[in-house]
Amino acid sequence: MVEKGRAAVYEGLGKPMKIKEYPVPEPEPGAILIKVRRANICGSDLHIWRGDVDLANLGQPLPIVFGHEMIGTVAKLGEGISTDSAGQPLAVGDRVVYRYFFPCGRCRACLRGDDAACPMNSFGVYGLVEEYPHFGGAYADYYYLRPHHTVYKVPDDVTDDMAAPANCALSEVIYGLDKVKLSFGETIVIQGAGGLGIYATAVAKEMGAGKVIVIDGITQRLELAKAFGADEWIDMREFKTVEDRVMRVRELTGGWGSDVVADFVGFPQAMVEGIDMVGNGGRYLEIGNIAPLKTCEIDPSGLVINNKSIIGVMLYTPAYLKKALDFLSRAKNSYPFEKILSHSYPLEKINKAFDDALKGKVSRATIVP
Numbered sequence: 001m002v003e004k005g006r007a008a009v010y011e012g013l014g015k016p017m018k019i020k021e022y023p024v025p026e027p028e029p030g031a032i033l034i035k036v037r038r039a040n041i042c043g044s045d046l047h048i049w050r051g052d053v054d055l056a057n058l059g060q061p062l063p064i065v066f067g068h069e070m071i072g073t074v075a076k077l078g079e080g081i082s083t084d085s086a087g088q089p090l091a092v093g094d095r096v097v098y099r100y101f102f103p104c105g106r107c108r109a110c111l112r113g114d115d116a117a118c119p120m121n122s123f124g125v126y127g128l129v130e131e132y133p134h135f136g137g138a139y140a141d142y143y144y145l146r147p148h149h150t151v152y153k154v155p156d157d158v159t160d161d162m163a164a165p166a167n168c169a170l171s172e173v174i175y176g177l178d179k180v181k182l183s184f185g186e187t188i189v190i191q192g193a194g195g196l197g198i199y200a201t202a203v204a205k206e207m208g209a210g211k212v213i214v215i216d217g218i219t220q221r222l223e224l225a226k227a228f229g230a231d232e233w234i235d236m237r238e239f240k241t242v243e244d245r246v247m248r249v250r251e252l253t254g255g256w257g258s259d260v261v262a263d264f265v266g267f268p269q270a271m272v273e274g275i276d277m278v279g280n281g282g283r284y285l286e287i288g289n290i291a292p293l294k295t296c297e298i299d300p301s302g303l304v305i306n307n308k309s310i311i312g313v314m315l316y317t318p319a320y321l322k323k324a325l326d327f328l329s330r331a332k333n334s335y336p337f338e339k340i341l342s343h344s345y346p347l348e349k350i351n352k353a354f355d356d357a358l359k360g361k362v363s364r365a366t367i368v369p
Contacts, residue, residue, distance in 0.1 A: 005141035006369065008350045009129050011063045013051050016351045017139070025133035027078035030147030034072035034096065038164035039138035039367040040341065041357050042069045043194055043266055044290050049354045052266075052291035055126075064126040067138030067367070068100040069168035071160055075142065085150050086322055095160070097167045097325065098151040100138070101125055101315055105148065116175065116315040139350055141369045150318040155329045162328050162337040164366060165195055170324040172287060173199045175316035176262070177207060180285040184208035186259035189249055189277050190230075192288065193221035195340060195364045196264040198228050202335050205229035206327070213252055215245060220342075220363055228335050242273045249277040256280070263288040268296035278308050286312045341366045 003024040008017040027033045045067055047053045056062055074094045084090045101122075103115035110118050127136035133144040145151060154163045173196055182188060188204050190197045193216035204212050214225040217236030225233055232252050239245045249258055257279025263270050266288035275298060278284050302308065328337065343362040345353035347369045357365045
């Protein structure tokens with residue numbers, strides 16, 4: 001009898017995902033079949049579910065299995081795979097995290113060592129679920145890790161809940177703060193205390209930030225930000241207007257503005273607000289806005305006159321996934337990582353998980369197949 005696995009199938013905007021079964025594939029040479037242990041609902045997944053990102057309009061054929069932030073165990077190893085990307089022996093049953101995108105290795109970005117900027121990363125992330133190997137997204141029993149991947153064993157002292165966000169939120173935050181050159185003693189403002197914003201708070205402290213200011217409007221998120229090292233916080237229910245929040249940042253930075261402001265909100269207007277919070281010579285890190293054709297108006301002269309820079313970041317290079325795991329292992333007793341994933345749902349409750357996340361009932365949900 002052919003072994004089968006379940007998958008939550010996404011057919012398009014406004015349609016509930018359906019649980020279907022598909023044959024479990026045998027990995028080709030260089031590939032790995034992963035048994036999924038946790039699959040988180042990332043902010044970008046919510047953009048798809050809400051309709052901010054219409055995959056069909058972007059040329060993505062449907063139906064698919066989506067989702068990307070996950071941890072799993074090795075179910076089967078393809079021929080030629082005996083170690084992870086750090087050279088550690090890899091065997092069936094080992095817990096692993098892995099990049100979910102596949103740079104081409106041949107373009108200008110890849111050849112200069114910056115494969116996070118490869119234009120192919122956005123293509124082929126999700127394959128058609130009705131076609132072999134079926135399991136191309138996280139919301140399923142299995143995930144097919146194609147050849148030419150990046151994969152790392154998870155340290156024994158890092159739990160599933162800690163490691164599940166490593167291959168997206170945490171790695172991207174570490175990469176982004178490196179790209180924006182956050183330096184020892186500098187001030188950073190973090191817009192949004194969701195999963196990425198919470199990680200950014202802790203990472204910024206570990207990088208030596210002199211002051212970390214977090215902006216959000218949900219009590220649970222602000223409390224979590226404090227636990228992860230926030231020095232100051234701006235509650236949007238108290239500071240209700242853009243002007244109020246910008247002025248508060250100025251007050252907290254001696255009238256100068258922040259050295260770095262990082263957007264983890266994902267709405268264009270947050271960018272306008274954040275740029276105003278940047279001090280002269282400062283940098284704005286844009287990670288949150290991934291929905292195409294959503295725009296905002298800025299005054300470019302403010303960038304020129306005040307020597308401000310904008311740095312956009314999506315994804316990360318291979319070493320940063322290993323850095324994320326090392327950080328979790330090293331800092332496990334310093335921050336309450338176990339609190340980031342607030343609610344878990346079985347695969348058959350995935351539609352409820354998305355609806356709860358969209359309504360703000362959970363800070364970050366995880367699917368446990």
